Amino acid sequence: MNRTPRRYARRLRKQIGGADTPPFMLVMNDRYSGAALEAVGRWLFRYRSELAPIVLGLWVGLAGLVLHSTHPGVWPLIAVGAVVLSGAVLKGWLLRRLDRFEERLYAAVTACAAGGWLASATALGGGRFQLSWLLLVGTLAAAVPWWTHRRRRARVAVDRTIRAWPDVAESIGLVGSHVVSAAVDLWGWRARVGLRRGQTVADALSRVPAIESGLGTRPGAVRVTPDESRADRFTLRVLDRDPHAEPIPWTGPSVASICDPIELGVYEDASPVRVSLLRRHALIGGIAGSGKSGVLNVILANLVACPDVVLWGIDLKGGMELQPWAACLDRLATMPREAAALLRDGVRVLDGRAGALSRRGLRVWEPSEADPALVFVVDEYAELAEEAGDALAHADSIARRGRAVAETLLAATQRPTQQAMGRKAVRSQMDVRVCLRVRERRDVDLVLGQGMLAAGWAAHMLDAPGKFLLSAPGADAPQRARAYLVGDADVHATVERYGPSRTPLDPLSLSATRPVVTPDEDSDVIDAELVDADDSAPPQGPEAVLLNALNDAPPQGRSVAGLMRATGMGRTWVYDRLQEYATAGRVVQVSRGRWRAHQGGDSAAAMTG
Numbered sequence: 355m356n357r358t359p360r361r362y363a364r365r366l367r368k369q370i371g372g373a374d375t376p377p378f379m380l381v382m383n384d385r386y387s388g389a390a391l392e393a394v395g396r397w398l399f400r401y402r403s404e405l406a407p408i409v410l411g412l413w414v415g416l417a418g419l420v421l422h423s424t425h426p427g428v429w430p431l432i433a434v435g436a437v438v439l440s441g442a443v444l445k446g447w448l449l450r451r452l453d454r455f456e457e458r459l460y461a462a463v464t465a466c467a468a469g470g471w472l473a474s475a476t477a478l479g480g481g482r483f484q485l486s487w488l489l490l491v492g493t494l495a496a497a498v499p500w501w502t503h504r505r506r507r508a509r510v511a512v513d514r515t516i517r518a519w520p521d522v523a524e525s526i527g528l529v530g531s532h533v534v535s536a537a538v539d540l541w542g543w544r545a546r547v548g549l550r551r552g553q554t555v556a557d558a559l560s561r562v563p564a565i566e567s568g569l570g571t572r573p574g575a576v577r578v579t580p581d582e583s584r585a586d587r588f589t590l591r592v593l594d595r596d597p598h599a600e601p602i603p604w605t606g607p608s609v610a611s612i613c614d615p616i617e618l619g620v621y622e623d624a625s626p627v628r629v630s631l632l633r634r635h636a637l638i639g640g641i642a643g644s645g646k647s648g649v650l651n652v653i654l655a656n657l658v659a660c661p662d663v664v665l666w667g668i669d670l671k672g673g674m675e676l677q678p679w680a681a682c683l684d685r686l687a688t689m690p691r692e693a694a695a696l697l698r699d700g701v702r703v704l705d706g707r708a709g710a711l712s713r714r715g716l717r718v719w720e721p722s723e724a725d726p727a728l729v730f731v732v733d734e735y736a737e738l739a740e741e742a743g744d745a746l747a748h749a750d751s752i753a754r755r756g757r758a759v760a761e762t763l764l765a766a767t768q769r770p771t772q773q774a775m776g777r778k779a780v781r782s783q784m785d786v787r788v789c790l791r792v793r794e795r796r797d798v799d800l801v802l803g804q805g806m807l808a809a810g811w812a813a814h815m816l817d818a819p820g821k822f823l824l825s826a827p828g829a830d831a832p833q834r835a836r837a838y839l840v841g842d843a844d845v846h847a848t849v850e851r852y853g854p855s856r857t858p859l860d861p862l863s864l865s866a867t868r869p870v871v872t873p874d875e876d877s878d879v880i881d882a883e884l885v886d887a888d889d890s891a892p893p894q895g896p897e898a899v900l901l902n903a904l905n906d907a908p909p910q911g912r913s914v915a916g917l918m919r920a921t922g923m924g925r926t927w928v929y930d931r932l933q934e935y936a937t938a939g940r941v942v943q944v945s946r947g948r949w950r951a952h953q954g955g956d957s958a959a960a961m962t963g
């Protein structure tokens with residue numbers, strides 16, 4: 355039977371009738387006043403945000419009265435405190451979450467005015483007619499912007515949405531789901547939503563456009579992320595505006611060692627995206643123009659600031675992307691044969707280091723300035739498979755065995771299909787995945803791994819270059835992020851700053867790249883070794899340029915970076931030659947990183963052979 359409250363009331367009245375009821379009525383009165391008080395309390399709590407300026411005004415007034423009667427002499431202290439407080443708020447040292455200047459200005463002016471009034475009231479007495487009026491007018495003046503404030507209104511909107519959620523849930527097919535908690539944040543609001551038994555996060559993920567329609571948001575405003583601790587809950591995020599609408603400029607390196615996690619960009623909640631590359635390989639995938647080279651630039655711009663890293667680059671797009679970094683790269687391959695040789699040397703370094711470790715009874719290569727990590731940066735990995743197929747076997751070796759010896763492979767490619775990555779296990783070895791915009795839904799799984807699309811990693815919905823999803827140890831949620839934008843001027847300035855002081859490869863690794871040559875090794879190595887061994891032959895090509903540059907060097911010598919630029923060769927090559935000439939007494943090191951020909955009488959003649 356459906357018993358309405360009115361029926362109950364009627365029955366109650368009948369029961370009470372004309373009988374003697376005073377004690378009963380007395381109890382009812384108590385309950386009534388308790389309920390009324392509770393209702394007032396609930397109302398005050400509900401509107402606590404709106405009432406905040408009035409409560410503050412009352413507190414300030416009360417404090418003025420008390421201080422005037424107990425400590426009237428403290429008013430200068432209060433005045434100075436108010437000014438200092440306002441300054442700190444304005445500067446952003448206090449109330450840091452106030453991200454806009456107008457908000458900080460409002461808080462600073464309010465603090466200053468309240469402090470000024472309190473100081474006056476302490477000195478003169480808050481009960482004075484003019485001061486009381488001033489407090490009233492000031493409180494109302496401060497309350498108006500507060501009541502009309504964006505975030506406060508957003509909170510009201512969230513409250514309304516939460517109340518309306520059962521209807522929305524019914525219309526979008528999530529009947530029975532409920533909002534567990536909600537909060538307004540910088541760009542909108544977020545809520546934890548509980549699902550009815552049997553519903554899953556996948557149900558919510560597949561209904562994102564319906565949720566947007568149900569809530570009346572703009573398209574693309576809703577994010578659904580699984581709750582790591584509960585399968586029957588998810589986080590619903592509604593963004594009033596896109597926090598990543600504008601490019602985010604890079605502000606400089608965030609690390610000084612490869613052991614530190616690198617800051618790639620920022621998530622939508624403004625927290626930084628950090629990822630460690632030590633003993634990890636990374637795959638960066640996305641369609642053309644999605645910002646893969648941009649992400650590589652952020653990584654390079656950080657790694658060049660690490661003295662415990664040596665960088666080798668492969669850019670088979672003719673060096674278009676990596677050439678600007680050449681002065682910071684120990685080696686750069688822009689041709690397929692060079693790429694294959696570079697990766698082959700990478701494997702030799704790997705073997706050399708592994709041998710040295712086992713001789714020393716160690717398991718891992720700890721990167722330091724003397725024993726740096728070796729990072730391979732490959733832009734457009736698919737070109738490698740197409741043009742330097744034999745290089746893939748070396749890349750595979752590095753991917754499988756490189757971790758212990760601090761060799762890291764970073765590969766960017768548009769679609770990491772088996773054809774693009776080769777048949778080997780390179781892709782499966784990459785535990786850091788950066789997925790930029792992909793064209794087709796199935797490409798999400800291709801870049802991030804099987805099942806990631808179904809788990810909510812919707813990289814096909816990313817809508818601007820540099821926006822990405824990161825999957826890495828410690829980054830398990832599909833949170834949208836945007837990479838910092840490293841502009842050409844940033845690259846130039848970074849190379850100028852760090853190029854001259856880049857760390858060379860350690861002697862052990864260097865010697866591993868120059869093995870004893872046996873006749874059945876491939877011919878280009880033999881040729882190189884023969885040219886190196888033939889001291890009597892006049893130097894050709896870059897070597898001649900190097901020698902001439904050293905001959906013509908000013909008294910303070912030439913920098914290694916300058917010699918690299920002049921010869922077009924990598925750091926290792928230049929250092930190698932310099933060591934050879936120094937051993938032969940042909941060149942001298944004038945100061946750290948600066949060289950010139952020996953100043954002895956016949957040195958110039960000896961050098962040019």
Ligand SMILES: Nc1ncnc2c1ncn2[C@@H]1O[C@H](COP(=O)(O)OP(=O)(O)OP(=O)(O)O)[C@@H](O)[C@H]1O
Pocket residue numbers: 601602640641642643644645646647648649768819820821836837838839840
């Ligand atoms: N983080 C970013 N923020 C804003 N714009 C970016 C960002 N990264 C890249 N871009 C812009 O997007 C464009 C394409 O970037 P980029 O060359 O890195 O893409 P790509 O994926 O490497 O392309 P391709 O595969 O053709 O080489 C560039 O003009 C660049 O200015």
